[in-house]
Amino acid sequence: MSKIPSTPPGGKGYASSPCMAEETGLYDPQAAAARHAADVARWRKAARSRLRAERLATTVAARQAAGDALSGHLRQLLKSRSGGADGQVISFYWPIKGEPDLRPLMAELHAEGATIALPIVETKAAPLVFRLWTPETRLVRGDWNIPVPPPSAPALTPATVLAPLVGWAPGGYRLGYGGGYFDRTLAALTPRPYAIGIGLDAAQLPTILPQPHDIPLDVIMTETGEQFANTAS
Ligand SMILES: Nc1nc2c(c(=O)[nH]1)N(C=O)[C@@H](CNc1ccc(C(=O)N[C@@H](CCC(=O)O)C(=O)O)cc1)CN2
Numbered sequence: 001m002s003k004i005p006s007t008p009p010g011g012k013g014y015a016s017s018p019c020m021a022e023e024t025g026l027y028d029p030q031a032a033a034a035r036h037a038a039d040v041a042r043w044r045k046a047a048r049s050r051l052r053a054e055r056l057a058t059t060v061a062a063r064q065a066a067g068d069a070l071s072g073h074l075r076q077l078l079k080s081r082s083g084g085a086d087g088q089v090i091s092f093y094w095p096i097k098g099e100p101d102l103r104p105l106m107a108e109l110h111a112e113g114a115t116i117a118l119p120i121v122e123t124k125a126a127p128l129v130f131r132l133w134t135p136e137t138r139l140v141r142g143d144w145n146i147p148v149p150p151p152s153a154p155a156l157t158p159a160t161v162l163a164p165l166v167g168w169a170p171g172g173y174r175l176g177y178g179g180g181y182f183d184r185t186l187a188a189l190t191p192r193p194y195a196i197g198i199g200l201d202a203a204q205l206p207t208i209l210p211q212p213h214d215i216p217l218d219v220i221m222t223e224t225g226e227q228f229a230n231t232a233s
């Protein structure tokens, strides 16, 4: 504990008495941070279930229209970045739980020469693995029953990753299903892939209460176009 002089050097007295909170043992900054993290996790859990329920409550036709609109914006963005899809490894996702369905665009880019990958949870609480998808790939059931390429499909490192969003906030922040998989993956991959969040306008939140592990995405795309782009990318 550092000693605080009772009078400041050359002065009469302090304007207020020193804060003794740490000395009392009642204030432990680490415990306070842990309590805050637990509050955030609880808040996120509630936000996820509300947003997931709202998404599933929309009509199939509305979801399909959103998927088609998103595909159009995404096609433009990918083409402007690569000048044509040839050879680029792009990770898509197999839609679950009312996520926008981009599979027609996935097949179209494959036909144009792009290399398509799908993400797989091969190890719990570890980065995702990406494996090759082609229209001939016979998908198998992975973690959470998500259809994934079989272990025999080649593993790839994507240059571009599409990350489906349960919720999103300005700054490129993503709320997913709560496994932390995309954050772990973006933290592990070098070079870092260009990460595009895919979500709906209705899933915007004022904030996701960002935590140290949350890695902002490069762009957030919704059915009405690009909502946010990090300038450094
Ligand atoms: N279509 C699609 N595929 C995807 C993703 C996605 O978001 N969408 N992922 C994107 O990352 C990965 C799978 N993400 C997963 C995220 C969470 C859990 C999971 O078990 N969640 C627990 C809750 C965890 C917690 O709150 O601590 C659960 O719901 O029981 C499983 C897979 C890879 N594939």
Ligand SMILES: Nc1ncnc2c1ncn2[C@@H]1O[C@H](COP(=O)(O)OP(=O)(O)OP(=O)(O)O)[C@@H](O)[C@H]1O
Pocket: 044, 174, 175, 176, 177, 178, 179, 180, 181, 182, 183, 184, 187, 213, 214
């Ligand atoms: N880079 C990391 N290293 C270790 N743990 C991490 C990392 N990133 C996230 N986590 C852990 O994962 C948990 C869930 O994170 P978060 O709430 O951000 O999930 P999410 O982004 O919604 O999930 P997902 O990406 O799977 O859809 C956090 O409590 C955190 O402890």
